[in-house]
Amino acid sequence: MTPSHARPPLIVFDLDGTLLDTHTDLVESLNHTIAALGLDPVSYDDLTHLVGHGARVMIERACRLRGHPLESDALPALVERFVAHYAGNMPGRTEPYPGLVAAMDRLKSARYRLAVCTNKMESLALGLLEKLDLVRYFDAITGGDSFTVRKPDARHLTGTIERAGGDITRSVMIGDSINDIAVARNAGVPSIAVPFGYSDVPVSNLDPDMIITHYDELTPELVERLLREYAVKVAV
Structure with missing residues (x-):
């Protein structure tokens, strides 16, 4: 049996604002949706207060x-309108963040497993990654509707780790928002925050275990160091 410390790590990524810069397409689909209600469009500056919990x-x-609170029975039709517009325009102007693909190539060359854990609907996440030819990198892709819970509930992350064939003691969560850092903390997994996503506060305020400012920094050596430091931290 392979000792846990010798097993290749699993890196679990959030999607929007972490793997992919989706802001233009999210804003366009959201504005298309609320236009049905005659509401003024939102902007990128509003997006940090809106994303992170799925389309609904x-x-x-x-x-x-x-200024237009919704009755619950009005939501299904609006969600359907959003999903139809978003899915119908994939991948739009969405693109991976700089250095991401090279970082994933490095990790895969080192036999790492990779996964996605997002509150976006699984079908939308999978469809978007397929359009961008990135699905091949991942051992599991889970969305906000993949389980009965979603981030920051620990079971969303632990379920993703299980689907990816990972070991929770050799897993790392990378994200841009409070949900990502909180789900890692709740699951007992070290976290890496990226500052270029959609958090409405500086990611340093979220108390991640590490911050990287560019994917050039994401190397096997950095991940192994983080896992060692985290093991010492939780043992104290």
Whole structure:
């Protein structure tokens, strides 16, 4: 049996604002959706307060921001409108963040496993990654509807780790928002925050275990160091 410390790590990524810069397409689909209610469009500056919990919550928050609280029975049709527009325009102007693909190539060459854990609907996450020819990198892709829970519930991350064939003691969560850092903390997994996503506060305020400012920094050596430091931290 392979000792846990010798097993290749699993790196679990958030999607929006972490793997992919999706802001233009999210804003366009959201504005298309709320236009059905005659509401003024939202902007990129609003996006940090809206994303992170999936399309349903994003629409609810956008409507509330525009002074139009929704009745629950109005949401399904709006979610359907959003999904149809977003899926129909993939990949739009969405693209991986600089250095991401090279970083994933480095990790895969070192036999690392990779996964995605996002609150975006699984079908949308999978469809987007397929359009960008990135699905081949991942051992598991889970969304906000893959389980009965979603981030920051620890079971979303632990379920993703299990699907990817990973070891929780050799896993790392990378994300851009409070949900990502919180789900890692709740699951007992070290976290890496990236500052170029959609957090409405500086990621340093979220108390991640590490911050990287560019994917050039994401190397096997850095991951192994983080895992060692985290093991010492939790043992104290």
